[in-house]
Amino acid sequence: MKYLMLIYGNQEKWDSIPAEDWPKEIAKQDAWNKKYQETGELLGAYGLADAAAARLVRRKDGAPAVTDGPYLETKEYVASLYLVDVESEARAYEIAAEMPWADNDPVEVWPILHEAAADL
DSSP: OEEEEEEEEOHHHHHHSOGGGHHHHHHHHHHHHHHHHHTTOEEEEEEOOOGGGOEEEEEETTEEEEEEOOOOSSSOEEEEEEEEEOSOHHHHHHHHHTSGGGGTSOEEEEEOOOOOOTTO
8 A cells, every 4th residue: 555654844943953964864864765765665755845935826717827835824844755655554654653853753644545547
């Protein structure tokens, strides 16, 4: 079964991490990614730009209407997402708990209920 794992961040938190610590933190996440890529359970890992770079898109008169946003009411935003394919819900939770940031921040785990055909 496939699960989406979400990591939330906020600019204040990122700014509080000393610049010299970033390489070590990135290396920990890269090791986690590699471990689960090698088991075949990690299908994709994506780090997102901060909320200031996000845009809202609607359709207006058949064309994209792009506006700034989202306008967050909280400081947190989706910072990274991971797609895993595992044998059980319990396994998804085990993998999420091994995420390097899971000691400090929760990893949100969502079951994937529907998947469009890959050949569309």
